[in-house]
Amino acid sequence: MKSIEDLSDSLKTNIASIQKAFHSNKELIVRTISPPFLEVKKEICLVYLDTIVDKSVIQEHILRPLLQMKDFSAAHPIHDISNTIEISNIQVILTMNELISHLTNGNTIILIEEIDQCISAATEEWKDRAFTFPQSQRVLKGPQIGFTELAKNNLSLIKRGLKNEKLVIEEQTIGAETNTSISLLYLANKVDHEILETVRNKVQSIELSSILDSSYIEESISGEQITSFPLVFTTERPDVTSGHLLEGKIAIICDGSPNVLIVPALFIQFLQSPEDYYEKPLFELTRLIRIFSFIVSIYLIPFYIALTLFHQELIPSELLINLAAQRQIVPLPVVLEVILFMLLFQVVLESSIRLPTGITLAFSIIGTLILGQSAADAGLVQLASLVVVSATYVLNFAVPIHPFANSVKMIRFFFVFLASVFGIYGIMLGTFVLVNHLCSLNSFGVPYLSPIAPLKTADLKDTLIRFPLKKIINTTKKYSKDDHIKNHKK
């Protein structure tokens, strides 16, 4: 292949082939200088991409020293140039392929006449936004800083929280088209090396040509298990990332994405919020409330349908009379009514996320007041159904991690179907399938439902209720891997 050939010793040929590689892009700046104070006249050429370099650095620390350079021996020219330019991070490059990759990463290439090597100086300046609140995982108390799109910033945020020489960062570039840099982070003394090996292999064997967000990686490494539950934890918070790293997990940072991936992920961790650790222990019931509302948000609608369709005897008689009175004036059967409203709610949620801020007020009036209250007043739907469906979505919002809250969306419809055919019996059947499915999942060899199923009493201190920090921080959690699953895969 042409691109991996070595550099030629002719300056013109090199520049021509660089320009050819970049298809004579306007952005590619080639600046040829011949330093005036040299005894032997030598042409030196600076090449960089205009939009991703810090030009003041090039001017102050490369161009000016070069122009004022006095000593230059033909014997070791690379050495002399390296000693002249004032950049901390430089590298000598031999091949065209490397040169192009350095250029696209924002480095400045210094080519010298009649020499088949060149110097790459780090001058990149990536555009980034300022640090803000973590948008999707806000807390009242605790650190308020969130990750940004620039991997370097994110790494720096994590390292600030975790000043530890055992924190290993493994960087690699994947994606043939986008050349995205991916970093694996772990604490060398805490990580489980078998899990690390699995993660490494999975990341290396990603066969995507372009990676635009960490969710691409998430999907590629989640494996062949078919499930709606997320098997990889995503977070925008440095404190959460540090906490997980300290538990012996592996973080995957993808350049260009503010979401850091953490593996292995457990079911219960999606219901835990960083605030749990910043509030008082034991007596705070927020975690229990979250778990409770998550479970109720699955079962509320199915139970409503099962009770009204099959088991009216279980409803208190006053309520039953009331419901029956409401039923008389509405046209649709209760199942259709509920499914229609569930779909409508999904649509309202979907459109409210993407609406321009100016329209939201009008939208909330139309969406909530007119569709909800007025539909019931007009006798189109039953008020009770409306209450039940709305309550479900309110409960669902108590789940702190958004993708996890979404994972039960389909399951809810499945349960509604079962409840409308078989009543409570159907709900129980669905529960058997759901629990069995959850028990069969594993995230990188760790059972998804641990430490509850399989039961690990030692790890329960930080599961449903948080025990005092003294009891949970200094003892390492054992993420017991699934021997059976591991052997099976081999």
Next chain:
Amino acid sequence: MKAKPLIGIMEMQFVMVLFLLGSAIILGIGLDAGEYSWLANLLAGITGLFLFNLYVYIWNENRHQSLNFILIAQFGRHIGFIISIVYAVYFAYIASRVLNDIVHFINSTLLHNMHPFFIKFTIFIIIIYTYSKGLEPFVRSAVIFGLVTISFLMLIPFFIVLSGNFHIDYILPFHSLDVKKIVRTVFPALVTFPYGELIVFLALLPFLKEKKALVKGGSIVIVISAILLSIFSFLTIGVLHPDLAKSYSYPLVTTIEHIGLIGFFQRLDIMAVIIFMIGCYFKITVFTFASIFVAKDCTAKWKMNHKSLVSAIFIVIIALSYLYSDNNSLHVKIGLELVPALLHVPLQIVVPALIVMFTFVRGKLA
């Protein structure tokens, strides 16, 4: 078949709890003994503890092998093979009986108008799904269902006592201890169901990780189950009257139907329904797994197609479930009169006793 150890002792304990309590507590066993049913239950628990330790002893003496291996080692290749087949069919039959239990129960309490076929069919699909996921997820799910069941079982006694329907004078004062009646209740019916059925675990035990912890862990489970069964029979008798309790099909459901709590929760029998469904699901699945494992061991030397064997077992279960089970009364009658004498006692007590005798004699000779 070499079993991979993959079950922790904790999960095994939860499976045993669900296995012992799930259906027995709803069907209200030992109520024939009237006001002394709690005593009968305790007595049965002690016998069950003895039986369980007998099974574990057999298992330990035979190098923690599977049931088929134990039988062949003790009875020789041919007789052992035949007895293994008998066990496989026996487990399948018990699975089908529990399947009928749940179908009749659902039909009479929840879905009165649903044709039994649909209930049988759906629960069967769930069992097949569970089997397809393997033993490990099933055993793990026992922790979650076990916690639900146990928390319900803890709540119900409070509700019963608080509701004011419990009449202590139905039971007190103790008089005329009819030993004969109690013993007749305990043997054989109460010993064989649910405790004797623990023999099915001989087929699952090779998958256990902590082999040493089984005696203690299993015994704890049996003690707890016996105490709970005793408490519940006590409460049931106290609510329903000693002479009437035994005439209900599902005494605990009837008992809970009497509870009205703070004027709002008028019917709590949904709790009993959930407990019963979980218990039956676990029983059917444990028996199905056991039946398949034993059958697989038996046919290991012929290199049979795994899938066809499993399908055959499932077909056997569904076929057996149509045997004399058109109505609940017939089904219960067979379960109370024929099954204990013809199946339970020989396979749960006689065969293990023979094995112990053989082991003992061989130990003496060697």
